[in-house]
Amino acid sequence: MSGTEKSIGQAKGRGRSSLERATVSRRAASAARSAPPINGSDPLARFSKRYLIALQNYLLHPEEVFLQLAYELGRQAVAEGIGLLNLFRIHNSAAERACRAEPKQFAAAQTFFMEALSPFEAMQRGFRETNNKLSELNATLAKRNNELAAMNFALKQEIEERKRTEEALRQSKEHYRVLFNEARVMQENLRHLSNRVLSIQEEERRRISRELHDEVGQALTAVNVHLTMAKKSPETAAQQIADAQKLVEQTMEAVHRFARELRPAMLDDLGLGAALRSYIKAFADRTGLPVRFEAVPIIEQLGSDEKMVFYRVVQEGLTNVGRHAHATEVEVTIRATRVALRLEISDNGKAFSLEQKETSNIHGPATDRLTQKRLGLLGMQERVRLVNGTFHVESREGKGTLLRVDLPLPAEESKGKG
Numbered sequence: 001m002s003g004t005e006k007s008i009g010q011a012k013g014r015g016r017s018s019l020e021r022a023t024v025s026r027r028a029a030s031a032a033r034s035a036p037p038i039n040g041s042d043p044l045a046r047f048s049k050r051y052l053i054a055l056q057n058y059l060l061h062p063e064e065v066f067l068q069l070a071y072e073l074g075r076q077a078v079a080e081g082i083g084l085l086n087l088f089r090i091h092n093s094a095a096e097r098a099c100r101a102e103p104k105q106f107a108a109a110q111t112f113f114m115e116a117l118s119p120f121e122a123m124q125r126g127f128r129e130t131n132n133k134l135s136e137l138n139a140t141l142a143k144r145n146n147e148l149a150a151m152n153f154a155l156k157q158e159i160e161e162r163k164r165t166e167e168a169l170r171q172s173k174e175h176y177r178v179l180f181n182e183a184r185v186m187q188e189n190l191r192h193l194s195n196r197v198l199s200i201q202e203e204e205r206r207r208i209s210r211e212l213h214d215e216v217g218q219a220l221t222a223v224n225v226h227l228t229m230a231k232k233s234p235e236t237a238a239q240q241i242a243d244a245q246k247l248v249e250q251t252m253e254a255v256h257r258f259a260r261e262l263r264p265a266m267l268d269d270l271g272l273g274a275a276l277r278s279y280i281k282a283f284a285d286r287t288g289l290p291v292r293f294e295a296v297p298i299i300e301q302l303g304s305d306e307k308m309v310f311y312r313v314v315q316e317g318l319t320n321v322g323r324h325a326h327a328t329e330v331e332v333t334i335r336a337t338r339v340a341l342r343l344e345i346s347d348n349g350k351a352f353s354l355e356q357k358e359t360s361n362i363h364g365p366a367t368d369r370l371t372q373k374r375l376g377l378l379g380m381q382e383r384v385r386l387v388n389g390t391f392h393v394e395s396r397e398g399k400g401t402l403l404r405v406d407l408p409l410p411a412e413e414s415k416g417k418g
Helices: 002-015 020-032 041-060 064-080 084-098 102-117 117-172 173-232 235-261 265-269 272-287 297-300 306-325 365-386 411-417
Strands: 291-295 329-337 342-346 391-397 400-408
Touching: 020 173, 020 306, 020 365, 041 064, 041 084, 064 084, 064 102, 064 117, 084 102, 084 329, 102 291, 265 272, 265 306, 272 291, 272 297, 272 306, 291 297, 306 365, 306 400, 365 391
Parallel strands: 291 329
Antiparallel strands: 329 342, 342 400, 391 400
């Protein structure tokens, strides 16, 4: 039994006595027998049957409780998608059957039909209200679209105006004058740096000449004196020869030191790692500054030029740390990244300014030290550039200084990573 039929039965129980219920049941059964057979699997047929039964009960007892069933049937018709035309046909068919014996009941049947149409009316009002709101929204959207179109047009004009202004600025004489002045300043700086480089080269040559004269020349003179005294005094010859041997050993060590500074033989004989460890150990012994060193074995696959660049950068970097940083710890590491071999020299000393200030019109010891430091950085940067590397320096107050050099990976290693 459907929900509508249960509601009909409950309404009957509340609205009538047992005798009246029996009479209604007989009439409903008679009406059902007189109706043509209905396919129960057809939703429209099932709804027609429910509608006929409800209409018959209302005509027998035109009470409010049965009239409410008409409204419920209208709601079911809306929910099941039964249109107005089908509902009208169902009502006409049901009214003809129910009012066949008593034609005067057509007016009551019309009342029942109007109540069944109430949900359709409510739905229609909802559609009208929704359409009105949609019309208002469409009008608002159209207005907003017009406003956005006006704004886009104004923005396009502003962008075009700015492009014209920028183009005029790029082509202005002032812009070319600024470029000319910058080029002139750069040329002046290069000339000054070139003069300083030549001056430092001459100073380095004088230092090497002086050290050769003072250390090697004096040592050889002393050796000659000891040998002469040994020849004249055979009784002290053994002591004189021993002293001469010590002087010869010291002289050889000085010559080796000069050779290492000019071109470390260990770099060619034992490799970059051994040469760096030897230099760093000598630097730590000489300055008392602890230096931690780590390097990956792949550095030995570098070419001779790249090895020399790494060696000279470490040499110059540690020299700057020892002279200027006042650090207590230094770390030198060489590790492999995805695309490069990276050398990093970091210390915990005082920082220095990386800004390029004009010093051409300022003279004095402080300016000379600053210029020498910048020349040292410029020399390292130029060495790295010649082997297609990158050079970077970070120096912050309280953080010390970090010097970083990236050189391309060796060809075999690059293929392996690729």
